[in-house]
Amino acid sequence: MTDIETLGKLIEEFIGKMTSPEIGQFRLEVSTFRIILERSRVDEPALVKFTIMDDGGIVNNLRNGPDSVRALSIYLKRSVDFISSLIGEELAKDMITTSIRPQIPKLLTGFRNNEKLVEALPEPFPSIINETLERNLDSTDHDEILDLFQEMFQTYLKDLSAKSDLSAFKLKISILREKHDLLKYMELGREELIVIDKEKWAYGSVEEVRDALAAIFNSMVGLSTFLVGREEAMKNASKIFQYYFNDKEELLDRYGLIEGLLDGAIQKKISTGIPLLDSRMGGGIPKGSSILLVSPSGIERDMFISGMLSQGIRKGSSVLMVLSKEPPRSIRILLRSNDLDPDKLEEESRLRIVDWFSWRGERIIGVERDGFALKSSKILSNLGIAINKGLRELTYSSSKIAIIHMIGAATNIFDFKGVYNFIQRLRAKFKEEEMVSLFLLETNSLPKEIETTIQEIFDGVMIIEKKPEGNRFAREIRIGSLSWFDFDASPISFIIKDNAIVPEREVEEEGETLEPSAIIDRGQQGVQKDAPKRPSDDLLVMGPKGDVISRKPPPEATPVEDEPPYSTAGKMKVKPVKKRVLIKTPDKGRSERASPPPVKVEKKVKRVMRRVKVTPPRDPTELEEMDLGLKGTAPQDILRKAISTIDDLLKEPPPSSKDHMVVRKRIK
Amino acid sequence: MAERKGTHVAGLDELIGGGFPEGTVNLVTGPPGSAKSLMGIHYVFNGVNVDGDTGIYLTLEESRDSITRAASAYGMDLNSLEKEGKLYLIDLGKMRMECTSSEELEWGLASFETLQDFLRNHIAFSGAKRLVLDSITAVGVYYKTGELFRRELFKFARFLKESGITSLLISEVTSDGDSRYGTEEFVADSLIKLDYESASGEYRRTLRVKKMRFTKHDPLKHPFLIMESGMEVSPDEVIG
Numbered sequence: 001m002t003d004i005e006t007l008g009k010l011i012e013e014f015i016g017k018m019t020s021p022e023i024g025q026f027r028l029e030v031s032t033f034r035i036i037l038e039r040s041r042v043d044e045p046a047l048v049k050f051t052i053m054d055d056g057g058i059v060n061n062l063r064n065g066p067d068s069v070r071a072l073s074i075y076l077k078r079s080v081d082f083i084s085s086l087i088g089e090e091l092a093k094d095m096i097t098t099s100i101r102p103q104i105p106k107l108l109t110g111f112r113n114n115e116k117l118v119e120a121l122p123e124p125f126p127s128i129i130n131e132t133l134e135r136n137l138d139s140t141d142h143d144e145i146l147d148l149f150q151e152m153f154q155t156y157l158k159d160l161s162a163k164s165d166l167s168a169f170k171l172k173i174s175i176l177r178e179k180h181d182l183l184k185y186m187e188l189g190r191e192e193l194i195v196i197d198k199e200k201w202a203y204g205s206v207e208e209v210r211d212a213l214a215a216i217f218n219s220m221v222g223l224s225t226f227l228v229g230r231e232e233a234m235k236n237a238s239k240i241f242q243y244y245f246n247d248k249e250e251l252l253d254r255y256g257l258i259e260g261l262l263d264g265a266i267q268k269k270i271s272t273g274i275p276l277l278d279s280r281m282g283g284g285i286p287k288g289s290s291i292l293l294v295s296p297s298g299i300e301r302d303m304f305i306s307g308m309l310s311q312g313i314r315k316g317s318s319v320l321m322v323l324s325k326e327p328p329r330s331i332r333i334l335l336r337s338n339d340l341d342p343d344k345l346e347e348e349s350r351l352r353i354v355d356w357f358s359w360r361g362e363r364i365i366g367v368e369r370d371g372f373a374l375k376s377s378k379i380l381s382n383l384g385i386a387i388n389k390g391l392r393e394l395t396y397s398s399s400k401i402a403i404i405h406m407i408g409a410a411t412n413i414f415d416f417k418g419v420y421n422f423i424q425r426l427r428a429k430f431k432e433e434e435m436v437s438l439f440l441l442e443t444n445s446l447p448k449e450i451e452t453t454i455q456e457i458f459d460g461v462m463i464i465e466k467k468p469e470g471n472r473f474a475r476e477i478r479i480g481s482l483s484w485f486d487f488d489a490s491p492i493s494f495i496i497k498d499n500a501i502v503p504e505r506e507v508e509e510e511g512e513t514l515e516p517s518a519i520i521d522r523g524q525q526g527v528q529k530d531a532p533k534r535p536s537d538d539l540l541v542m543g544p545k546g547d548v549i550s551r552k553p554p555p556e557a558t559p560v561e562d563e564p565p566y567s568t569a570g571k572m573k574v575k576p577v578k579k580r581v582l583i584k585t586p587d588k589g590r591s592e593r594a595s596p597p598p599v600k601v602e603k604k605v606k607r608v609m610r611r612v613k614v615t616p617p618r619d620p621t622e623l624e625e626m627d628l629g630l631k632g633t634a635p636q637d638i639l640r641k642a643i644s645t646i647d648d649l650l651k652e653p654p655p656s657s658k659d660h661m662v663v664r665k666r667i668k
Numbered sequence: 669m670a671e672r673k674g675t676h677v678a679g680l681d682e683l684i685g686g687g688f689p690e691g692t693v694n695l696v697t698g699p700p701g702s703a704k705s706l707m708g709i710h711y712v713f714n715g716v717n718v719d720g721d722t723g724i725y726l727t728l729e730e731s732r733d734s735i736t737r738a739a740s741a742y743g744m745d746l747n748s749l750e751k752e753g754k755l756y757l758i759d760l761g762k763m764r765m766e767c768t769s770s771e772e773l774e775w776g777l778a779s780f781e782t783l784q785d786f787l788r789n790h791i792a793f794s795g796a797k798r799l800v801l802d803s804i805t806a807v808g809v810y811y812k813t814g815e816l817f818r819r820e821l822f823k824f825a826r827f828l829k830e831s832g833i834t835s836l837l838i839s840e841v842t843s844d845g846d847s848r849y850g851t852e853e854f855v856a857d858s859l860i861k862l863d864y865e866s867a868s869g870e871y872r873r874t875l876r877v878k879k880m881r882f883t884k885h886d887p888l889k890h891p892f893l894i895m896e897s898g899m900e901v902s903p904d905e906v907i908g
Binding site for chain 1: 867868870905
């Protein structure tokens with residue numbers, strides 16, 4: 001991919017996401033980007049060869065070269081500046097980062113080893129790209145898996161060539177090259193020789209390598225199926241595969257190939273996203289199991305689900321979600337925060353959301369469609385229909401996960417017997433489909449005897465607990481029960497770090513502190529910060545298996561509740577402000593700032609309100625719950641008011657962040 | 669074992685062993701607005717589209733326009749199938765409207781005998797494999813006693829079976845009954861009852877296969893929905 005092609009694709013993704021209705025704060029119209037392009041052409045005439053179509057697609061006839069790169073970078077910068085001028089730099093950066101980050105992996109080939117191109121881009125693009133590159137470089141040591149696959153492919157091809165001509169297979173590979181770039185660097189020589197150019201493949205991400213290898217192997221199995229029938233083909237493929245990968249489960253799992261190969265026939269368990277918890281169940285939740293997750297509602301549960309889903313989706317699972325406490329939008333935002341693209345997943349039928357929340361606020365007749373989501377009315381028979389429809393629509397995949405959040409709400413509305421029967425039926429259905437299903441139940445939300453009765457339905461119970469301990473919450477997850485499989489019930493203490501559940505043991509192994517001072521900065525999700533030293537022994541009580549099971553309270557602090565990354569009230573939140581917390585650390589005895597300076601969201605929101613003439617909320621505490629007031633405003637109206645300033649903005653050199661204030665004052 | 673004529677209504681064929689056995693007379697009953705006609709439309713429309721079976725839809729009450737309009741709301745274009753000669757939508761109701769009720773009775777316009785004469789020729793001419801009669805309630809008005817109605821219906825059903833056509837007769841009933849005249853279900857090979865009921869402040873549509881000869885069927889009450897593409901029965905959900 002040339003630099004210009006890479007930039008063109010980046011801009012196309014950028015426009016696509018900024019004009020998508022679910023980017024968070026507000027959305028722009030494609031016409032906005034066309035106007036900015038029109039204006040940019042005044043300074044960069046080369047841009048006449050770059051066109052934005054009505055649907056946001058682009059026609060890129062620019063010649064590859066530094067001039068064209070500069071022109072596109074300037075256009076991108078002006079677009080970013082324009083968004084910043086509407087909602088402020090910080091919010092614009094967050095919004096762009098959240099929406100564009102999931103798209104970056106597919107453009108990485110163009111940016112890898114191309115610092116010049118990355119640096120030419122306006123922020124936040126270089127940060128997002130470099131972060132993604134770093135993450136991928138960590139795992140690009142593909143040599144081991146490529147060597148093994150290359151050998152296996154050759155053995156398999158020899159076996160196949162004894163039975164048939166391989167021209168059909170070669171044709172299939174040439175078609176697959178259109179979809180998997182890496183296959184362009186794989187030679188299919190004579191005498192069934194497959195040669196993988198490892199140097200080129202080294203630049204592929206884990207996902208790209210996984211998909212390419214799985215595509216070849218599955219094609220071979222496909223040809224074999226045609227020749228000898230499915231049963232025989234699967235048997236042969238398993239035999240060859242076992243020979244090469246008998247003791248390589250960890251390696252395969254790292255690449256998500258256990259699920260991706262042989263229709264997932266070698267996969268028997270689904271990861272929870274927490275390796276330590278998986279190991280307590282012998283590798284994960286057994287396929288076909290229905291698990292009840294009893295937990296307090298809040299960030300712990302959200303992060304657990306989010307981790308399990310992102311792990312599963314990255315490894316090729318399809319997911320069905322039933323929501324009763326939040327609208328589908330919240331889940332999409334949660335997935336985005338894990339670098340997943342819910343729009344694409346829904347389009348590919350790998351994600352179906354059943355919305356059993358909206359009936360509380362709107363009239364739903366039976367089951368209605370809302371994009372790809374299915375809205376169900378209140379009654380359980382319709383919810384059942386919606387779930388079955390969602391299941392039918394999910395694409396075929398080796399593993400399917402269902403997250404069902406309805407027990408608490410249903411038990412409050414309907415008689416217990418009906419709910420019990422409903423859950424029983426669902427469980428039977430999921431078992432039949434070999435799905436792993438996770439039913440969510442809030443701690444202490446039901447009378448004990450009912451909770452116990454409900455627990456009996458399930459194949460297993462997992463429990464998340466959260467208790468205040470001094471200035472923090474001690475959090476634990478444990479397996480309460482698991483049918484048919486051996487398990488270790490000892491609790492795992494964990495913290496929330498970088499949008500994920502991290503067992504404290506792992507944090508300690510990384511050399512990070514667990515001292516109170518490190519836990520005070522809650523930021524958006526209670527993230528632990530700078531870790532100068534290991535925890536003091538006097539603060540920790542170790543469990544029998546070496547886990548931290550309790551912690552003595554540190555001085556001078558009160559527990560701070562974490563904020564979920566998305567609203568449960570059906571509205572997008574303004575990103576929660578990092579609270580500035582001043583504490584005395586036990587060892588240093590002096591005040592220090594435990595978080596970066598706070599972003600003045602309130603002022604920023606009011607500024608945007610003024611610019612678009614939307615009345616700001618009366619109560620400042622509403623600010624965290626509001627959606628900037630732009631949600632209901634037609635993009636054209638936002639534009640009409642804002643566009644009158646765009647000429648002024650564009651006539652001047654692109655404003656730096658300092659210039660912004662000047663420009664804004666002048667606009668006012 | 670007879671071949672099956674699938675209704676291809678989402679979820680329904682699962683309950684009736686894949687479809688109606690070929691050459692049988694089947695009855696669908698329900699109160700007004702319970703989607704009986706929609707089911708009939710699905711049966712003939714899907715028959716043409718999925719199985720290539722020519723179909724006849726004989727309407728005695730609803731007008732032709734009303735049937736085509738209802739069908740098109742769910743993406744079923746009956747007009748184009750008619751033009752291709754795959755579907756015959758016959759509006760006997762219009763003829764009835766042009767007569768007074770006494771003339772209608774006198775001429776036996778909607779009697780089983782008249783219908784039989786008409787269909788005998790038409791089935792031979794069209795080669796139809798599926799028939800919907802919407803509805804026999806209108807025919808019943810012609811007969812003064814239940815006994816007479818039953819006898820004539822029996823003859824009519826026998827004619828339909830002998831002609832080899834797989835038919836679906838529609839009958840309007842109240843929620844607590846299975847058929848309008850209390851005899852149709854004995855003559856028919858199968859009985860599907862459509863209904864709606866109140867549940868937690870909402871109305872839900874239900875379907876129950878009450879009888880099906882030659883078939884191991886699911887006799888439970890299932891909910892169904894009317895979605896953008898028409899009826900969708902949920903075989904996995906059971907009510908009661």
